[in-house]
Amino acid sequence: VQLVESGGGLVQSGGSLRLSCAASGFTFSSYVMNWYRQAPGKERELVAGITSGGGSTNYADSVKGRFTISRDNAKRTVYLQMNSLKPEDTAVYYCSAVYDRWYWGQGTQVTVSS
Numbered sequence: 006v007q008l009v010e011s012g013g014g015l016v017q018s019g020g021s022l023r024l025s026c027a028a029s030g031f032t033f034s035s036y037v038m039n040w041y042r043q044a045p046g047k048e049r050e051l052v053a054g055i056t057s058g059g060g061s062t063n064y065a066d067s068v069k070g071r072f073t074i075s076r077d078n079a080k081r082t083v084y085l086q087m088n089s090l091k092p093e094d095t096a097v098y099y100c101s102a103v104y105d106r107w108y109w110g111q112g113t114q115v116t117v118s119s
Contacts, residue, residue, distance in 0.1 A: 007027075008026055008102060010099065010110045010112060010113040011025050013098060014115070016090055016116070016117055017117070017118050021087060022115060024084065024087065024113060025083075026082060026083045028081045031106070032104075033102070035057055037056055038083040038101070038102055039054040039102075040083075040098060040100055042094075042097065042098045043112075044093075052064070052065050052068055053065070053068065053072055057104070058078075059078070071087065072086065072087050073085070073086040074086075085098070087115070094117050097113065098112060
């Protein structure tokens with residue numbers, strides 16, 4: 006089983022990034038997919054989630070209206086489009102898959118400069 010995140014980097018405040026998470030080794034289309042983040046000295050928090058078929062999404066209040074989660078089951082990939090980024094969005098972003106098992110990726114760093 007692998008979840009491989011990509012797309013992180015350094016961006017200025019107000020900028021955008023698109024994170025991707027490519028999955029392999031399990032039945033991707035059966036799993037709810039989530040994006041979490043963890044900033045230095047803080048607990049990991051749920052940023053966004055999407056149901057297995059993509060019909061329902063949920064977001065942390067702090068990112069509503071700025072971030073969009075989506076998935077392509079044919080490509081076994083989940084995305085997180087992040088717009089209007091703020092310095093407080095700086096964190097390591099992780100994707101996770103949950104159904105009968107819980108899987109985690111290794112994370113990708115997002116740094117937003119002011």
